[in-house]
Amino acid sequence: MMASEFVALSLTPVLIAAFAGMACALPGNFLVLRKQALIGDAISHVMLPGIVVAYLISGRVTTWPMMFGAAGAAIVSVFLIEIIRRLGRIEFGAAMGVVFTAMFAAGVLLLEQSETSEVHLDVEHALFGNLEMLIWLQSDGWGSLLDLNALAQMPPQFFRMLTVFLLICLFTYIFWRPLVLISFDEAYARTIGTQAPLIGLLLVIFAAITAVAAFDAVGSIIVIAMILCPPASARLLTNNVRTQVFLSLGLALSATLAGYILASYAPLWLGFSDTVSAAGMISTLSGVFLAFSAVYGRHRKRIV
Amino acid sequence: MLWSALSLSLGYNATLVTLGSSLLGAAAGMAGTFLYLSNKALISDAISHATLPGLGLAFLMARGFGWDERQLAILLTGSAASAALGLYFVTLLTQKTRLTQDTAIGCVLSVFFAFGVVLLTIIQTVPGGRKAGLESFLLGSTAGMLYSDALLILILSLFTTLLLLVFLRPIKLITFDASYGETLGFSSRRVEILVLFVALAVTVLGMKIVGLILIVALLIIPAVSARFWSEKVDVIFLISAGFGMISGYIGSTISAISPSLPTGPIIVLCSFGVFLTSFIFAPQRGILAVALNHHRFQKTVHLTQGLLLVAQGQSIYEPKTHRLLRRLGYVRADGVATEVGNSMAAKTLLNERRWSHWNKLVRDSDQFDDQTVFSLMDIEKKLTQDQINMIDQGLVQKQQGQV
């Protein structure tokens, strides 16, 4: 395969998926430790009504209104879950189940009622993303990475995902201590003056931002799988938070690279004429990694 | 139109679908109650997402064997098998590794679903795959449903509901108190497997109508709503079944009248409407009642504590208490009690002393309850006049004894 062809057709999708995967895995570590693993699942469901409402208001299927709509819906859902949980004294998981199904149902209904379904805004797109479409036609081999003009022509999703990834890294770096503290002992955290509820909320909001940025590029499935599978696998491989976080980044990265190759090239090598969903394959592979960690992981067993 | 729909005279298919979703709603309501009350509500989310790869594989295998790959029974069997496998993985991850249940659920649902998507993209490329309409299982679609499919769903739903009803007693018992149930000879593990089986059946049967993404709502929302109305397990089961049934019935009826309204979302939104009503208006646990009771309780506490301080001639430091007493005209701005305030204070103190004496009298009897704060209750409303007279005599004697 020619280098220029690889750079043009595969480099950007791979990079975008890799940044998306790592950006998801990072907050995922703390969500797993805080036993809020399923919040990613909820967020990726409620983005649909947000997108539809944004479309109905703006009348356009363009990136930014959709992103704002999705982010708005995610934040609304987080607050709704919190209100229902606290005021109704309902367990977190159940409160989440009520909110995300109701909001998703409202989204589907709105979608069917509006003309939106005629333009390219369907559930499948939100689920699967369009990773394979994020090509960089203006490139001409690896040298283009140094060519500012060519770089400017890269799919905007690349810069968006990169920014979000760096933002999440920064957030995790700055708030490392409180994040670890509230994940281990929230009550104690409060007694030494940590704004535990605020940090917890920030964590969820950052996870939501990642989910929103990622779904447009790679679809919701990757989001849910990458928030959970790499951190869960990493948890079974190490007994140290810091190592766990770095391992989860590595696992997310490897799942992305290997998954993309499996989806886009392996079928062709095997003689099939069509590729399969890269997003689906990447997520599946992250599950395979988890399966291996669950069977062979050094720290897979619970001690206490 | 509405009447003919509600009275089930909209034609065979619509009637079958309506009956089917009502039954599924009821079964899901009951199975969901068990799951919710044992903190496993979201396990249904894993079940539903895990159906997708089975759906795809069943389709591909049926093609391979040369069967009719759109045969609903084949597709449902495949879905059920992969959902069961997903469920097995959730249990395995939770029991054999240190991962918690929510993480296990999330991992299984996302990976199974993702693999299902991979299979769907493969199916898109095989001849006839694009037209197979497997996507309709994601969001459900009753339009164009075959009569035989509707009948199959109805019969299986009936079977599921009956199965649940037969075993309802042990299920309720284990939900109420697992260890007590065990002593009566019911295995909580078997009950759980049974309930998960029912949840799986509901999911698979409801897929065509409600869609696999939204089917979890049937297993969660009615149970959560029912919890607001009662503290008794028996009653919660009954209410939850009712809520599920009504949502299924109304939802499928509405979408039968106007086909532009998709069945699944309408059923879920009906269910959510029931939830909202319960959440806000339920008499004990609803948020209005809770807020009102809490306000009243807080007032009683502040009033009682404040008036006791007045009675003891101590000053009131708590600003809230002070404001309350001022607003009621019991104390003046400078903190000195008014005449009404003094008489109220005396009354509160008397109440306190009477309770205290009563507690002394009953301390050794089985009427004694040391962990109820009696001071906040009006003794004249709780005890008979005779009892109060007896207490007062005791108090007078004690006082004379001291003098």
Add this chain to the structure above:
Amino acid sequence: MSGITLVSNRGFTLEGQTGQDAPLNIRGMTVSYGQMPAVYSIDLKVKSGSIFGILGPNGAGKSTLLKAAMGILPVVSGQISFFGKPLKEARHQVAYVPQRTSVDWDFPATVYDVVIMGLYPSLGLLRRISKSDKAKVAESLSKVGMQDFSDRQIGQLSGGQQQRVFLARSLVQQADVFLLDEPFAGVDAATESAIMLVLQNLQAEQKTIVVVHHDLSTVTTYFDHLFLINRQSIAYGPVGEVFTKENLTKAYGGKLGSTQLGTIGL
């Protein structure tokens, strides 16, 4: 009113405490779960420099009292101050040791990782951990006899060791008042005496220690002041005055048999 003279029956008056700057001062505190008061109208002044026991039967609201004082639970009414200041201003003077069972010990951390959490307030978000910080951790660990366990995974600790780690975490805070929630629950005898020794040393340094406790047999040896509670205040004062048969019967009701009272020497 049946001719009854109305005298306060609230059991005791709060004398002997001068000033409002007691290490912990609670006035009229009520905390409720729903409509049920978990603790009602608690007045409590902790004497400076004492080892102060909070004693009562199960469900009496001992832990609730502590949690509410630390701002973890909301109060229905009441005022709480530490050294005359609200908690917000006195945070650095107060150290709280939660119940050992309140956290999931299957957390990926070592003993060192947990103890250094006590330094987070002074470390802030990003300040590097210095040699002297590490020395503080090591010193606290050796005070509780866990100096050799610094790199041990917390999941591998016994209950008693977990409790010592929690105590060490509070020690690095270098607070003036320590609030311990059931530190002796489910720990071995060696740990119990080790913890008690640490607390006595703290007392010698003029620190104040508040301990939620449930074991009647050790009350007189462990504490110099006692607060008896069963939802409401039962009695308060020096151990010798409070730890009487009458008060205990008031707090525990019929649950306390005469044989039990006999074994604790009452």
